[in-house]
Amino acid sequence: MKALAPYLKSEDLPLFWCAGCGNGIILASILRTFSALELAPKDIVVSTGIGCWGKADDYLKTNSIHGTHGRALPFATGIKAANDDLTVLALMGDGDCATIGGNHFLHAARRNIDVTAIVSNNFNYGMTGGQYSATTPPHSYTSTSVYGNPEGVFDLCEVGQAAGATFVARGTVYHANQLEGLITDAVRHRGFSLVEVFSSCPVYFGRYNERPSPVEMMKYWQSRAVPVQRYRKMDEDSRVDRVPIGVFHRDDRPDFNTRYRDIRARARERMEGRG
């Protein structure tokens, strides 16, 4: 706790999230990353979306921008493009990242802007009362899909990698130690990094889908999650009801700011050439 003091607004505890909500675990992992990397709060900017997870900045002693639903990444992009020295994180719910902000997610990944996206995926809109989102599994129940969800899902990690993210990982709130490692690697990575966290919203998604207690939600992730290396060796049948976790993808394609530095150099040369 003491190591986290420079980053945590402890006077505002307890957290406003419901008992058993996964968000506290994710927030703690992020703070431990800040501490492990010895980042100064003044050098960190956290851009949050709108939702339960979007209120994470309320507890932070770092810089932050609490903007609009789904737009955490474009705010973060402007900040990082303007000042490369800042460590910039975007905290988004699945509504923020996969649904209303899906387009921004694709383009932040494609642009490879050096921002770390941490998505608390609780498979529904917690803040507005548990409606379905673009990650709600088909046939599961939410407050606006009481007969089952007719829509398909985005696998955020697959979409992020296809769009050009250069670090892609998934963790769960049950695997808290691993989660801290994933977030630390993501923050250290130069380029667009995504950590999708399978989280728990016992109050809505859990209740609608017969996993109403926090313990059941935790057990669910404990029994379903498989390290990605193992998952990749499994056959189709054994993959049913299993989800891979760990680092899925990493490459060193230059990030936007690095490339833009070249653009500036070229522009200067061209202007000087003209005299």
Add this chain to the structure above:
Amino acid sequence: MPSTRERRFMQGNEAVLEGALAAGARFFAGYPITPSSEIAQAASVRLPALGGTYLQMEDELASMAAVVGAALAGEKSFTATSGPGVSLMQENLGVAIMAEVPCVVVDVQRSGPSTGLATKPAQADTMQARWGSHGDHSAIVLAPSSVQECFDLTVRAFNLAEQYRHPVYLLSDEIVGHMRESVTLPEADEVDIITRRKPDVDPADYRPHDWESDGVTPPLAPFGSEYIYHANSSMHDDTGFPNADPENARRVISHLHDKIEKAVDDIADYELVGPEDPDVIIVTYGCTARTAEQLVLDQPVNGCRVSLLVMRSLWPFPDAAFAEIRAGGIPVVVAEMNLGQMVREVSRVMGPDYPCHSLTKSNGIPISPREMAAFIEEEVL
């Protein structure tokens, strides 16, 4: 690079970019749209050579967010668009208003609604610029009617943004944006620039907002300095952290409104062009001010002397300018390329019985001097 104190022949949109650079803007984020794209193009050429940044975002929602983000990181930042883009920008323009983030939005108006006549002029964003984005807020809107004003008012837009920590509109239009005229670009040291103020308090005492004192908003520290803070679109107190107390909300909303409405005398920019004792005054702005100038040159028009009240700032609305005219009892004609937006404000100040006429046109074709003269003859005389 242009040498300074230069007389140059250029387009309105180019002059906007020159003005932005002269004002110290080094960050542009936008999404191309006719008739504003020349600004983005020029920004993409000039900014990187100056160490600045041109970001072409995926849409205008993202553009406005990136502009706000860059401003928080310490840059003077701006975007350029047209009506359809402004419609998307309204969401994050609200963030700039609420979190008091200085930045500039250039709207080169085109004919709507929706995709409309994409290459034709209009002045129908007059009210969008004032009221666009939900919630109670005020607006600062400048409207150039010449290429020189594209330069001068862009510089001023950045200055007002810094002074009031508020997003400022430069409301141009297709005609002003695309016309070519000669302009004088001042020496760099001749341009009055408001640079961003830096806080000088102890970092522990820094408050990004101040709802107590009248008007003056504290300096905005750049992210990364010793002054750590929260920029917040949710209702917040002076620290930037959320606060749901009704009394706090009342103070914040009044502050955001009053800091601009009460500064109307400082912000207002208008000019009476033509004889001082006219028989009729044409109130106008932007491209329509240019066609109206012809009537001043053609004096007398149908036997009457015509003056113009050219508005270079539209919002906050300069009531005082009209109160003066009202005292003289001279009939006014409000001429604008829309179905009558600014005339509502003018009539509000003039009162129901005043001879206040509305000359409107909304088909993508400018109002000609001949149409203005005919209108005066038929409606006013």
